[in-house]
Amino acid sequence: MEYGAAGILYDCREAERDIDLKDEAAVRAGVIDAYGDSHWVDVDGIVAAILDPRTAPAVAYRFYLNNIQENADGWLVKAEWDACLDEDDPIRPGDQIAVGFDGSLRGDATGLVGARLRDGKLFVLGLWENPRDPKRPDWEVDILAVEAAVKRAFETYRIAWFYGDPPYWQEAIGRWAITYGDDRVFEYWTNKPMRMCEATERLHSAVVVGDVKHDGDPNLTRHCLNAVTREVPQGLLMCKDSPRSKRKIDLAVCAVLAFEARADAIADGRMQSKRRRVVGF
Template sequence: MATTPLTAEEIDALEPSFLGPTWMRNPLGAWELPQFTLGWQIAGWCAEYLRAEDGGPWKFTPEQLRFVLWWYAVDKNGRFIYRKGVLQRCKGWGKDPLLAVLCLVELVGPSRFSHWDPKTNEPVGIPHPQAWVQVTAVNQSQTTNTMALIPSLMSDRFKQVYRIKDGAELIRANGGKARLEAVTSSYRAIEGKRTTFVLLNETHHWIAGNNGHKMYETIDGNATKKDSRYLAITNAYLPGENSVAEKMRASFEQILEGRAAKISYLYDSIEAHPKTPLTPEALRIVIPKIRGDAVWLNVDAIIESVLDLTISASRSRRMWLNQIVAEEDALYGPAEWKACQRDDLVLRPGDEIVLGFDGGKTDDATALVAIRVADMAAFVIDLWEKPDGPQGENWEVNRELVNSRVHETFQLYDVKAMYADVALWESYITDWAAAYGEGLAVKAPGTNAIAWDMRGSLQRSTLAHERLMRSILDAKLVHNGDLALKRHVLNARRRTNNYGLSFGKESADSPRKVDLYAALMLAHEALYDLRTRGKKTKKRTGRGYFM
């Protein structure tokens, strides 16, 4: 059925997503700026020594300046607030020129804290005494994008004062004490280097196949030496490629989830609303918002590119709207899942719920998901997932902890049904059925009230999955924005069979888990059965369970 086109007012109301302190405002509506930063001094230094495209002194746009102020923000001890960062913007925004300027700042500018000004109590910056700046990428054309801009930025005074000896891939300053170089793909060539600042160029192209992952790991390792930092610039990445850009975004979202330690990490992005239509009328309204201060981006030219049928819609969204759009075999994109989000949802003790459980042992996660009967609101009760890095070695889920959480859930809520995949957890599921089966309003197929064998009946599982998909795509199932659930849902891939559309991981050994999605499907199927064939039950009195 055709949908009614959005009005100009409705399109204008589709606010972009803003990530990073660059976009924070104070209660009065003014931009939030760091208390202490070297950025103001750096802006003055750039105006004195660097040239703009028109030959005049370099001047940051307000948007660029806010980013610089935050990137060079320091704490009361003079230490940088951020050790690493990501600047994600649409194509043509000007990431390369901005970072070319910052590379020169890092080469000879006031890029490191020296002392506090006794009169103003403001931080004072000095050049790094042994600056070693690298522009890194996985192919030469990417480094050329930045390095080719540098000669035009350097004024005659800059070259004279800092004794510049420039070249295409290596620039030396201060008699060779400071250096700026381009490096491509050779992670071995940069391993162990005492770099002071590294630019990671176009990390959406850094994948395992071109040594992008090894480059990134080497750069991060080098950054632990001295007072080193690194900054990545990227367009919106293609989900599923497992690029460095995707890994850095996943790391950032894990911090937001609380699944990773809160480290000094600046992530700055502005992304169009998922519902933005690719029509000329909508693009004329939205592109000026997404481009920020990059007024040089021609809206008419962008519209022509978007309307060119030889360019896929998903690519246009990534390039010009800075949207992270899922690959072709993904079940859902961020937009479909976002449409189901209700930020005010809270699961309260005593709520009537159904449960879905998908258990793993070592590699696969173990997930317990609830759906509230009254409004089809999904909640993650708990997730046990193998930690990343060394902590994940020899990891195995604590089965008794999971068992205790299941019993606790039955005590806290009015559980009407529970479907649990039997794989690896059959004995526990038998115990849960013995403890609670008689009080359930609907029981799983077979002799066990809770056991639901996802692998035993492909047809039944496929039909259950298609019912879940309809509820999500119609936004009948809602959620509170849980980031772990979002991650597992967006990881799910299309798997067709003789009975219809099912799901799976992108590959058997993929680290991108889907277990919360599997648990969500089981809970949804339990709710479907409850509504179609459930019986009325007396409210559970709450027989206690103790470990």
């Protein structure tokens, strides 16, 4: 469509809305429609970018097909996240897992998420979230409860790799490394954009192609779907929809760290370790 005014020309072409992004012929037709007579455009390159499973549907519709999208900056698509639900193979004590930890004290939530090594299944080990109760203006994270949850996780599961974001909890993470092994517990600074962008993209891609599972925990789902993306020089960074937003994403951060910990544990050969046999007398 074109709108003219004195000194202004607005020209915007939209492809057919909600085309099947996995149908190459439909995608190609949509790109050609969206770009019209812009003959210099690399149609093949754009089609390949849209078909790339790492490209979020919202990005494909908005940036390549000129479709206006609600929550276009959302990190995950609900339908794709829901498709990763697995209720048939529950996490069991003794399973080998990786863990991601993101901690706060007052404002943001503190969370602990596990990822089973053999299939990447995500599950929540703990969440401490400000209830925003006017009667409890001085609410703080129950540090002893967090410590107990970490201890319980190490006692219940075979934790191969643990990543923790250090701010506010650097001393605790150091103690956990001493207690549970500095070859298993590591700091992971989420304020390093390059590293975090890459880790975030790995989990996003796994969700898109169905290479990750989750147990349907409503808090994990809520936090993951609350997350949006912000473009930085290093790529797309996951973040809240605004700095003061009450829509928390801390479990999503934990999931990214847990999934990254799982990848590093597997790369280090730790999934080859055999389950310890417990013999009763």
